[in-house]
Amino acid sequence: MNKIDLLGRRKFITGLGIAAGAAMVAPAMAVSEKATGIKWDQEIEIVIIGSGFAGLAAAIEAKKLGAKDVHIFEKMSYFGGNSAINGGLFAAPVTPMQQKEGVEDSVERMVADQLAAGRGIADEALLRHVASHAMEALQMTLDAGSEYHPYLQQLGGHSVARTYQTTVSCGAGITQPLLKKCRELGVNTHNRSKFEGFLVGEKGEVLGIKMRENYHFGEDQPGKIIHIRAKRGVIMATGGFAQNVNLRMAQDPTLTSEVGCTNAPGATGEGMYEMFRLGAIPVHLAHIQSGPWASPDEGGFGYVSNYSIYNFPHSIAINRLTGKRFMDEIADRKTRADAELACRDEQGNALPPILITSYADSKKHPNTEKVIKYNVGWKFDSVEELAKHFNVPLNPLKAQIEEYNGYVKTGKDAQFGKNMTKAKDKYIKAPFTVVRLWPKVHYCQGGVMVNTKAEVKDSFTGEPIKGLYAAGEVCGGIHGVSRLGSCSIPECMVMGMTAARSMMKA
The missing domain is CATH 3.50.50.60 (FAD/NAD(P)-binding domain)
Incomplete structure (x- = not known):
């Protein structure tokens, strides 16, 4: 040609x-044309x-x-x-x-x-x-x-x-x-x-x-x-x-x-x-x-996203229906986003999971104060208080935290194979910081x-x-x-x- x-x-x-x-309509469509006869302004x-x-x-x-x-x-x-x-x-x-x-x-x-x-x-x-x-x-x-x-x-x-x-x-x-x-x-x-x-x-x-x-x-x-x-x-x-x-x-x-x-x-x-x-x-x-670190409680990228990205390695993501972990918290984005989207209540409605972190570890990230201040994250002094707030079954949650802390001690996650390097000595214990998760x-x-030359191919x-x-x-x-x-x-x-x-x- x-x-x-x-x-x-x-x-x-x-x-x-x-x-x-589906219809595909681009906004304010640009239109290219031949340069023949064009008067250049610059x-x-x-x-x-x-x-x-x-x-x-x-x-x-x-x-x-x-x-x-x-x-x-x-x-x-x-x-x-x-x-x-x-x-x-x-x-x-x-x-x-x-x-x-x-x-x-x-x-x-x-x-x-x-x-x-x-x-x-x-x-x-x-x-x-x-x-x-x-x-x-x-x-x-x-x-x-x-x-x-x-x-x-x-x-x-x-x-x-x-x-x-x-x-x-x-x-x-x-x-x-x-x-x-x-x-x-x-x-x-x-x-x-x-x-x-x-x-x-x-x-x-x-x-x-x-x-x-x-x-x-x-x-x-x-x-x-x-x-x-x-x-x-x-x-x-x-x-x-x-x-x-x-x-x-x-x-x-x-x-x-x-x-x-x-x-x-x-x-x-x-x-x-x-x-x-x-x-x-x-x-x-x-x-x-979709970003699996996003929050349904704020618009755009928000404060929770960077908070979650920092804290995922030493936190547990919990399905609120079961009180149990449901994913490797540092798997690739698609794996985690798909796992979060599968968190549903008994009627099949979306039930955003929660990310639980020890406040002592989470507070090392500057966004922790902001997520709590702007009510897109919560601080709890006990697991009972946390479970009641999010209507999570208490006994399974307690058992999950104890089980996960065992993985922190041994350095091996028997549930999901999470790389525990960054979780070393970071146990899930009160007080807790919690945010909700939902992909965006x-x-x-x-x-x-x-x-590899950044040339656009025809x-x-x-x-x-x-x-x-x-x-x-x-x-x-x-x-x-x-x-x-x-x-x-x-x-x-x-x-x-x-x-x-x-x-x-x-």
Whole structure:
């Protein structure tokens, strides 16, 4: 195919929604067009769409490699996107803190953990590429001024502790320093600037973009559309589509508007959708991950999420109907989310399980005071008081706590095979801190297919679409069925850096 057939490709992508058995309507649809006869309003060396981890890392790397004119465009009024409100958890192998704590790790071990969670369909080459460069990305955040807690965490599905967390316990602890570094390096940043489509050449190569200035999310748009020529190319770092209910329901009809979501409101997927129209390969769109650490008692990501992530290794998750554990508290996310969703009362109605932690251990995380203060978590002085509050059968609960404390003592979990390393000497005893658990839509494994150069592949030719790169959650196929927690930040940053490197070499 020598010339791009935009109309044919629009019909192709519309078929994705039909095939899924549900209408798929993207919000405020962007439309690409040929650049023939276009009058360019601006010419920019490197165009980056999106200001999250991937976009910011791409901009910094591009400037370090000698780019003179780098611009980041963000559709929302604020910078950082969904990245700013994520958990601020960063996994990397062979780090200084691992060496300090005596943790033996390797790129191969991190990749193996992710492949297991991916259930046979993760992209091993991309996982290895990210793991191999994760320490470089972590160093970029440190150089920019990010600060992390002085301890490592072992998240679900990870065979060792390899996760750093920002001291503010959210992604803003990374996005804000990176944004500041971008501006120090002379990167131009534009907010309220909405991507409206690609401008392409006769052979389908990306020559530039259409942008709407003065964009106000969710309102009628008075802004002017401008045409920008991208001399080296365009990096799409536009994130996932978890807030686009129609699109996610087309892939998984159970993810209705009644299902909560941890994402920022701008995570609606237009950039991804327009790359599909251009010919990008859709991968794994139906694999949409829910966070098993979320709470039904608060909106969005909330305070409980980071609290739970920290405390899972030395806590017990209890089915309120039985008073017994029902899962490995640090299994991969899908395993735990599915187990939580199976917690039902005798009529089959949802019965959110509880996570029980000794207050002495839970209070070491800064969110503990907040979950209690805002009534999304509770402190109890006795197991009797706890059981009465949540209507949990007392005797089975007492027996379960005694049994689990035996596992803490021996270091072996005979019930679910939980890795007890981080539970050493941390017994479940009064006073207790308790939160309720219920999954929320958190991360889209699906998106456009990229290679290890962050080039977007064309579904019609199998070759990279010239001038087009992508990084972060907008890409698909990397993690497979289930993404391990704390692996999105290194993926976003490494692939953003990779896109910049590829672009500067082109």
